[in-house]
Amino acid sequence: MSTGAFPYRLIATDLDGTLLRADESVSDRTRDALAAATAAGAAHIVVTGRSVPWTRHILDDLGYEGLAVCGQGAQVYHAGEHRLLTSVTLDRQLAGLALSKLEAEVGPLALAASRDGLDGEVLVSPDYMVQDGPLPVVPLDDPAELWAAPLNKLYVQHATLTDDELAAAARRTVGGLVDVVVAGPRIVEILPLGLSKATGLSLAARRLGLKAADTLAFGDMPNDIPMFAWAARSVAMANAHDALKAVADDVTASNEDDGIAAYLEPLLPA
Secondary structure, eight states: OBSSOOSOSEEEEOTBTTTBOTTSOOOHHHHHHHHHHHHTTOEEEEEOSSOHHHHHHHHHHHTOOSEEEEGGGTEEEETTTTEEEEEOOBOHHHHHHHHHHHHHHHOOOEEEEEESSTTOOEEEOTTOOOOSSSOOOEEOOSGGGGGSSOEEEEEEEOSSSOHHHHHHHHHHHHTTTEEEEEEETTEEEEEETTOOHHHHHHHHHHHTTOOGGGEEEEEOSGGGHHHHHHSSEEEEOTTSOHHHHTTOSEEOOOGGGTHHHHHHGGGSBO
């Protein structure tokens, strides 16, 4: 334990692969470390690629009542009040153009889409591979339904390209229209241009009177790179993507081995 004050006023943690273990739980050790940091004066903000409907149940289970940045920065959500404070949507005309250009370059894509709002559905086409788990999805049988309501983001998959190859092709082909991130295995996302976890986190931090210089950030995937660039100190998990480890200030243990707690504990005041 440190003998001084806790050195950061804000702790920003990704969820999947970072705060959460594979079974979507948070260990007692990690809960205790975050509680101790909060007691020492630091705020904790969850910053996730998941939209609010896919995040809410986890925050409720944690007893988390603070701000959460969801949807890759598109949404700032007040967990204690179950209220959406800000939301950024994808320009559907630009998104449609981007998809057309990308498919002309790489061939057919499997698609999914996250609709805006507290109860926004995630639509998935028949050929889109959904990750195992309890998160609800709605089958997309009519392609026109993709554009029928405001969207936070699109998900794309390719039959033969890897996630990194698909993301690189998308940035090269449509990077002037939309942003593209790799958020997890088989999760390549198309976002509003200029949106990132950093933009959402900066909005949430400002509401708390905090700034980048106050922030310690934890993550595991390339979509955390902007957040790492924004924060004063960045820590990648041992299980993190190589691209994130390359820009991190430090690397801690994996999400399964209490990596957040292992990093926080020596910083906590005695």
